[in-house]
Structures are given as C-alpha cells and as structure tokens.
Amino acid sequence: MQRVGYPGPVSQMRHSKMKRYDYVIVGGGVAAASAAQTLRAEGGQGSVLLLAAEPQLPYHRASLSKTFLSSESAESAHWVLDAAGYDKLGIEVRTGAAVTSVQPSRQRLCVNGKDEIAYGQLLLATGASAQRLEIPGAGLAGIHLLHNLAEAQALRASALQARRAVVIGGSFVGLEVAAALRQRGLAVTLIEHGQLLESLALPEFSSHLLATLQRQGVEVLLGDAPLQFHGQAAVEGVTTRGGLRLDCDLVVLGVGVRPNTEFLHGSGIELDAGGIRVDRFLQTSQLGIYAVGDVCSFFDTVFNCQRHIEHWDNAFKQGRHAARNMLGRRAPYCEVSYFYSHVFDLSFNLLGRIESGHERIDRGSLESGSYAAIFLQDDVPRGLFSLGRPADETRMMEGLIKHRVNLRASKPRLSEPEFALDQIPNQTVYILQGGGAFGAFECGAIQALQQRGIRPDIVAGVSIGAINSAIIAGNPDDAAQQLQAFWRELGTESPELADEGLRRLLAGGQVALLGVPQFFQPGWLKPFWSDDPSSSRWTSLYDMSPARRLLEQYVDFERLKSSPVRLIVSAVDVETSELVVFDSYVDDLSADHILASGSLPPAFPWTTIGGRHFWDGGIVSNSPLEQVIERCGAAGKRVYIVDLYPGKARALPSNLTEVMARREEILFAERIRNDLRTETLVHDFQQLVQEMLAELPPAQAHRLRHQPNFIQLMGQQAPLQITRIVRESVPGEPASTGYDFSDKTLTRLIEAGYRMAIRALDGPPAVAGSER
DSSP states (O other), rough: OOESOOOSTTTTTOSOOOOOOEEEEEESSSSHHHHHHHHHHOOOOOOOEEEESSOOOBBBGGGGGGGHHHHHHHHOBBBSSSSHHHHHHHHHHOOOOOOOOEETTTTTEEETTEEEEEEEEEEEEOOEEOOOSSSSSTTTTTTESSSSSHHHHHHHHHHOSSSOOOOOOSSHHHHHHHHHHHTOOEEEEESSSOOTGGGGHHHHHHHHHHHHHHHTTTTTEOOEEEEEESSSSSSEEETTTTEEEESSSSSEOOOOOOOOOGGTSSOOOOOEETTEEEOSSSSSSSTTTEOOOOGGGEETTTTTEEEEEOOOOHHHHHHHHHHHHHHTTTOOOOOEEEEEEEEEEEEEEEEEEOOTTOEEEEEEETTEEEEEEEEEEEEEEEEEEEEEEEHHHHHHHHHHHHTTTOTTTTHHHTTOOOOGGSSSOOOOEEOOOGGGGHHHHHHHHHHHHHHHHOSSSSSETHHHHHHHHHHHHHHHSSHHHHEEEEEEHOBOOOOOOSOOOHHHHHHHHHHHHHHHHBBEEOOOOOGGTOOOOOOTSSSEEOOOOOHHHHHHOOOOTTGGGGGGSSEEEEEEETTTTOEEEEEEETTTOOOOHHHHHHHOOOTTTOOEEEEEEEGGGGTTOSSSSSHHHHHHTTTTTTEEEEOOOOOOOOOOOOOOOHHHHHHHHHHHOOOOOOOOHHHHHHHHHHHHHHHHHHSHHHHHHHTTTHHHHHHHHHHHHOOOOEEEOOOOOOOOOTTTTOOOBBBBHHHHHHHHHHHHHHHHSSOOOTTTTSSS
C-alpha cells in the first residue's frame, strides 16, 4: 500500500495506530478525485484521506475504450491529478487500499481486511466492475473485460498479437471497442442480441450506426448471442445461439457492469438494484455517508425518479456536488446527465432521459452528419440526441430540460435546423428585497407584472420580500389579490394632518412605540398580554408572533412544495455568520423559515429552526439574485428585480435620523456582481481554445467539439435579462418612511410600485445580457 501526500490538519488524532480523518473518500476514479479537490477548493480545512483500491492514482477511465486502444503510441493513464498536486492540497492518498468493510455506527472502515480508519464524513465512489458471461469456456485466456486500467492494458497487449476479435454487446462500450480494434487492423465481429443501442429508442440511428460499422469492415450479427467459447488454454472461437462458429483469438465482453458494493454487506447502508441508494443530496441512508458515480442509485430531481447512470460526466459532477454537501451546503443534485460516445467518425451526445412513447422532433438529418432529436413529454423537453450539432444548441437544450420549460409555443419551429434555441423563453424570476413598509411597493409592482401576464417560475425574497414571496408562491393563481389583502391588514391608522411630512414622521413614531398589531408588538407592552413580564434578558425590541399567525393565514405551507412557483429565501446563521438558503424544492418550509429571513436585529428576535438560530438575510445580501443563479442557473432567465434601495446619489444627511436612514439605503442597496474582467478572461480562454482546435486535424477537432466538457465550457447559453423596478424617493420623504405602516403610506407605496413597474415594462427593450 503506497502513500502520497500528507494528512494535513487532523482533528481528534488518536495516539493508537488508528487515525481519524475528517473526510475519507473511497475510490480511484474521477468522482473520488474531483470530490477531494472540491473539498479543498470550497474551504474544507480538515484532514482528507483518499483510498484507491487500484495500485495507481485516480485516473480518467473514459478513454480506455477509445484512444487508449486505438492509438499507435502506448498511452499511459490520464491522471486526474498527479502526486505533487495532492501533496500541495494536503490530501493523503493511499493506493492499493481496498476497503473491505464499513461500520457506520462506529464511524470506522477497514482497509485490506486489517487496518482500521476512523472518519468524520465518508464518501463512497467505488465505481462498478464489468460483468462476465456464465457460459462454457468463459474462463479461457483471451476473453477480456474492460472497465479499469489493468483490464485495458491486458486487452491492448492481446490486441497487438491478435488477428480476429469478437466483441459481445452493442452498448456504448461494445461499439467503441469494436471501432478501436478495427482501427488497429483486426478483423472484428460484433454480436448483439437485439439492436445496436436499443435503449436509445432511435431506430433510425441504430440503422445508421450499423451501416457505418459495416462500411468500416466490422461484421455485425444482430439478434444473436454467444452460446459457448472454444479453445484449449486460450479462446479460439465462439459458437452462437444461431448456430454460427466464429474463429477468433480475442474476445471482449461488453455485457454490462455491476456496482462495487460487496464490502457494504452488513453495514446497514441501503442498497438497491442500481447500487448504493442515495437521496437528492447524494447522502446514503446513514448520516454523514455519501455515494457518487457508477456505484450509486440517486434521486434525480430533474426527472423526479431514482436513477443509475454510468458515465464520466455524471461521476465528475456528483463528486464535486457531494463534497460541497459534506461541507454543509445541503443542495440537491440537479444536473442533466450527459452520455458521450465516439465510434469511427461519429461523435454523438445523449442528454437527459428518453423513454418509449415520448414525442420526437427531428432537426437536420443523419445523412448530412448534422442531426438532433428532441424528445418531449407533454410539450416539456426530456431528452436530446445530438450528432454533429453546434455546442451552443446542446448547451441551451440542457437548460431547457433542466428547468422543464414548456415548448408548446415553439414546437412548430423546433424542426427547423437554423431556429436558435436561445429565442425560447426560459424561466421568469421575481427578486424581492427587504425594506419594512417598502414591501408595499413590491405589492404594487407584482400587481402590474401579473396584469401584464408576467408570472414567476421562481420567486426569491429577503425579509419583508420573503414574506411577499411566500404569499406569491403559496397563491400562484391569485398572488396579486392575496398580497393586496395582506397589506390591507397591516395598515394602521394615523392622525389627519395638513403637513404630510409631519404626518409620516408621527406615523413612524407611533409604529416604533406601539408596533403594528397584525405584524409585531413591542416588548415593553408584553406584561399586558403575557404571564412572563421579565425583560432583563432581552435580545430584541419587538415580538413577531402576530406575523406568524397572519402568514399562516395566507400561506398553506403543506402545499408549498407542490406549487408551480419555486420559493427561495435566505437568512443568516447567528452563530456562524453563514448565509443559509431555504428552498421550497428542497426543504419543508414553514412560517418559521420565512420569519427567519425577516428577523432583523435588534428590532426582532432570532428565529430558531432545528437548533440553529437565524437573523435577517439582508444583513449579508438584501437581494438574493446570486442565490437564485447558484441554485437555478442564469441561462435564459428573465429577472424582475424590485429595487427598494436604489442607492442613488443623495444630499448629505443633516441629522442622526437621516444618517441612520442613509446607512440602511447603502447597506441594503441591491448589487449585481458583473465582473467584466472575469467575462473578458473567459472569452479570451474560449478564443484560445478555438484557435488551438483550428491547428488540429479536422477529424480530431470535430471529436473534441462534441465532448461534454467542451460543450459545457464552450457552448454559449441564452443570456440573462434583467428588468429593474426602482422605488424612487419622494422629495422631503421622512427618514422613518420604511417604518411607516399607516394606511395612507402603504396605499401610496402600492400605487407607486404599480406606476414604476408599468414605467419599467414600457421602457426601451433590454439588450441581451444587460439590464433596463
């Protein structure tokens, strides 16, 4: 067992031989390596141990069935990271270290049947192994599997001496191996009991693929299967169920894989037919243990079902995502799966999920080498097959599948190869800020938006914006009306005065002294309604119990998860200063989650949820656009920001009250991070990649342009469009307006919100990727 790297900071190190690591990662592929790197990149400070069962560092397996076999030079493995890289990151790596058992109750695992290791959190990325056939002669030499480096090296060595090969299975691996061996000059016969890539549900492509293989000299036997292997010490031939006898000196089995889960028997970790069963956070049935890649069966939030996927792209993404959740992020895995394959001159991608019965729309033609098939269910895209199509198109379709965009209006044009998918409207987002009584302005703006038919798919809010957002998500069919009713209940009476400025000043003072009966009540009046008159340990000035009762009246929290409007709110953990996101697609939200986002100190007390204590999210960010982009992506979204604190130039404050009000304006002003230097750098790198590709042979460049990594890094997405609805301060407006909940002020704010929204919507059209 070899070691690479150093353990770094080890928590709770024991004096015995057994060490304890904060994070232990089990696996020798891209999932394990990407997780280890992400732990460090995302700020993980504890000790990290990576255990690889094979005798080498984690490597990329995707090329084993392609260039590794077909190239003239003797390729070595492509390491994910070299030894120096792990050492620099403070990640200890042990190769030749096979985990033989796991004991979740003791947080222990056993390596090579003898060495015990303790862990804080555990990630299982043990992958899968190729299956053998249980038929006579299956143990003869010359019959190869292909799923790891040792198997690929053995197959390559045999291929250098062989003349005739038989490949069993018309799956992705079988097809790639058949092509690679044929390119090495071997006579190749491929046997498939059904159709080529039968699960693809695309018979036209199966026929096209068959013609390509035959044109390249591969003999293909469909509807047949091996019955027996023949030979003395080594394989010499195959007899099929159809009665054929095929002479050969090399056989490759591509008949499927099985997840590597034997070491988990008796561990209590739940398994199913797809491997280790994990939830949408990639966590197993045992707290603190995660599983990713080929070994796991995960809950796919895009398709709302349990799935098992064997592909490099999925393993890489899941490894990174699990690492972030191990660091406390608690975000659901929500990615569209990519399958990529290259067979002779055909490079193609499969995205999402394709099932028989899905509606299909074709773009281009197989004969031209530029073809896509879009699969729909109830007008919502579910999958894409793409061959020779632009990377931008594939990248945009990924977003449409991920966000379940209804394509009914665009369907008539989808079959046109030149119809750009960035013309399809994606998701509409409302961003609602915090600002006390200014939330009434948001109420008026929502009325205008919905009057224009602009309804949200996502609504994100902070503080009073979180309360407005919850009412919108909880009442998707009549949000504007319910908001109006809510704000009418909040209004308080104020004295009739000719001087409007003085009236507002007095109204704000009235609220400060007596509170808002339906929203919050002052602590110094608590003895009049509570049996607990003590105020010696106050941590806030007001009590928010009335707000909880009113919110539960307007929002059915039991039904919020099934609402077509996704709700996102944020709060700050009082003890850790961490900005925490609550998401109706992830969490079982209650009134407490909404009130936590509005618990602004020192006015309001923190809200406790699950033992953690939260204050107003506006302390860190008063506009949750960043959280929406992180959770839901930016591509093609139409964002409407109701800007309560525009932060425009104002006269210098003339008294302490105005100083405090201006401080809040600056603190809570919405900011969109638009780093032009980063955008320029990304563009320059993309340009450099394109120039480098231009120097490569056309066939090689064509193949690279259709790999998932290239598509996701180089493919352009539909631009983010932002419309701002800005609250403008009225001349002479008192600094206390944000605390004025009087009927008159709330009515004027609602009217102003409606008026400013109409002005923003009727303004000049937004330039793609910009704001208006």
